[in-house]
Amino acid sequence: RVPCAGEPGHGAGQSARDIIRTIRDPEKPNTLEELEVVTESCVEVHEIGEDEYLVIIRFTPTVPHCSLATLIGLCLRIKLQRCLPFKHKLEIYISEGAHSTEEDINKQINDKERVAAAMENPNLREIVEQCVTEPD
Amino acid sequence: MKDSLSLLARIPAHPDSRCWFLAWDPSGTLLASCGGDRSIRIWGKEGDDWVCKSVLGEGHQRTIRKVAWSPCGSYLASASFDATTCIWKKSQDEFEVRLSLQSVTWSSPSHILTCPRGSQQNKCCSGLWDSAACSACRTALIAVWCIAGVVCSGADPSWKCICTLSGFHTRTIYDVAWCRLTGALATACGDDAIRIFEEEPLSNPQQPTFALTAHVPRAHSQDVNCVAWNPKEPGLLASCSDDGEMAFWKYQRPEVC
Numbered sequence: 001r002v003p004c005a006g007e008p009g010h011g012a013g014q015s016a017r018d019i020i021r022t023i024r025d026p027e028k029p030n031t032l033e034e035l036e037v038v039t040e041s042c043v044e045v046h047e048i049g050e051d052e053y054l055v056i057i058r059f060t061p062t063v064p065h066c067s068l069a070t071l072i073g074l075c076l077r078i079k080l081q082r083c084l085p086f087k088h089k090l091e092i093y094i095s096e097g098a099h100s101t102e103e104d105i106n107k108q109i110n111d112k113e114r115v116a117a118a119m120e121n122p123n124l125r126e127i128v129e130q131c132v133t134e135p136d
Numbered sequence: 137m138k139d140s141l142s143l144l145a146r147i148p149a150h151p152d153s154r155c156w157f158l159a160w161d162p163s164g165t166l167l168a169s170c171g172g173d174r175s176i177r178i179w180g181k182e183g184d185d186w187v188c189k190s191v192l193g194e195g196h197q198r199t200i201r202k203v204a205w206s207p208c209g210s211y212l213a214s215a216s217f218d219a220t221t222c223i224w225k226k227s228q229d230e231f232e233v234r235l236s237l238q239s240v241t242w243s244s245p246s247h248i249l250t251c252p253r254g255s256q257q258n259k260c261c262s263g264l265w266d267s268a269a270c271s272a273c274r275t276a277l278i279a280v281w282c283i284a285g286v287v288c289s290g291a292d293p294s295w296k297c298i299c300t301l302s303g304f305h306t307r308t309i310y311d312v313a314w315c316r317l318t319g320a321l322a323t324a325c326g327d328d329a330i331r332i333f334e335e336e337p338l339s340n341p342q343q344p345t346f347a348l349t350a351h352v353p354r355a356h357s358q359d360v361n362c363v364a365w366n367p368k369e370p371g372l373l374a375s376c377s378d379d380g381e382m383a384f385w386k387y388q389r390p391e392v393c
Contacts, residue, residue: 048306089326112308
């Protein structure tokens, strides 16, 4: 459910949307928004404490390749973690029905240890940085 | 239940990074912490303050995920995302790397080193420790390498779930720690909270019930990754978090009215 203007979480949701729409796809020269990997309605926000929100993202990868889906999941997480201006907890999922092994992928992209280890892999890190860095 | 878990100290153990794990040495006087800054820190008490006695910074190229003390307390093992394990030897207040191994962790009850899940080389390393005599540790290091998976001895025990605690935690539980001195069970949760449970005194041991006896909602400002009970001092609990901080707590079972 998307909070309306004036409701708590509306600003939070909008921040999240603005942050993810400009993330670039790892393979194509387009943003995730242009490719409809993320949309307005793919961001869900719940207030879980004072000035703290649970942000849930459901994205639809363009092709059913596991590695690409997990890579997009990683980019979403890294950029949101870095840029969200409020205290938050983050959950990222493949939208239902978008992939045959979505349960496995969802587990991987929400596994804090795996995410941390992936970002210490120089090759993966380089790809993620290129996808999330705002052009000057 | 209020004040049954009270904060003693909060320390920025791994600043600008995350603290993944804590381990008390067998004497309960030293605490090892490790984190995303690729270092291990050894903490000890000086008067009323916890101070950093050593920084073990040269052992790993990536995050250090876990540390464990040998039963005799003279050695520390560290496991890292760089796919190696280091064995550190303690002499006085210094630690030096004695060995660097791939894909190994401690299994403390049987004093055997075993492989973690996902070992790429399908190798298993066994080391036998004699906890009674420190000198034996030096010679007994790394006895056997064997192929194909984890070493098991004896028949697999069968386990039965006798109690489930649900409805208490709102996010992933990253760690549980059972205190050998008091029987209290501590949990580290992704909702930034620490909770303590105790078995109800009159509950059936075959079907025990547990009560929540302490709950600190904002124990840390981010996920709590690890909780560790001091092995000698009842009620002394250490915790650490993604915010890089370590905290010490005093637990006192609340009085029953």
